[in-house]
Amino acid sequence: MDPASGDELCDRCHLKRGSCHILAIVNGEKSKRNLCPDCLAIESPSLAALTNGAPCEYCGGPASSGSIDTLGNLVGEQHLVYRCYPCTIEMSDFVQKAMKALPTDVTHETMTENFRRLRKTVNEHMREWVRLRRLGSN
Ligand SMILES: [Zn+2]
Numbered sequence: 001m002d003p004a005s006g007d008e009l010c011d012r013c014h015l016k017r018g019s020c021h022i023l024a025i026v027n028g029e030k031s032k033r034n035l036c037p038d039c040l041a042i043e044s045p046s047l048a049a050l051t052n053g054a055p056c057e058y059c060g061g062p063a064s065s066g067s068i069d070t071l072g073n074l075v076g077e078q079h080l081v082y083r084c085y086p087c088t089i090e091m092s093d094f095v096q097k098a099m100k101a102l103p104t105d106v107t108h109e110t111m112t113e114n115f116r117r118l119r120k121t122v123n124e125h126m127r128e129w130v131r132l133r134r135l136g137s138n
């Protein structure tokens with residue numbers, strides 16, 4: 001079998017094709033799972049229902065995953081966000097680099113304020129990135 005064909009088996013039942021790629025980002029760690037639609041529905045019914053047809057928040061394409069917004073989490077706002085795979089990768093790379101550049105010897109309030117600002121920067125970066133990606137594909 002061609003390993004690049006995307007015919008990976010479901011991580012849970014190992015019988016069907018894992019056509020649903022779930023990318024969860026927890027504490028900056030990416031964990032990717034391939035599940036078949038059945039197992040996806042069993043493991044996370046709300047996620048499956050919500051991801052089904054949900055658009056990527058940045059480019060509007062079909063979302064491949066729903067995950068907790070890492071930066072939102074840091075400023076005390078927990079909510080699920082939907083993103084397509086390329087946007088997820090781009091964003092988490094950008095966030096990781098930006099986080100490293102943040103000063104750590106500051107008060108909790110300053111830190112939260114920095115995260116808030118970073119979130120804005122990330123959104124601006126993603127909008128620009130999506131725009132450039134669209135131009136590139138034409
Ligand atoms: Zn399965």
Ligand SMILES: [Zn+2]
Nearest residue numbers: 056059084087
């Ligand atoms: Zn996208």
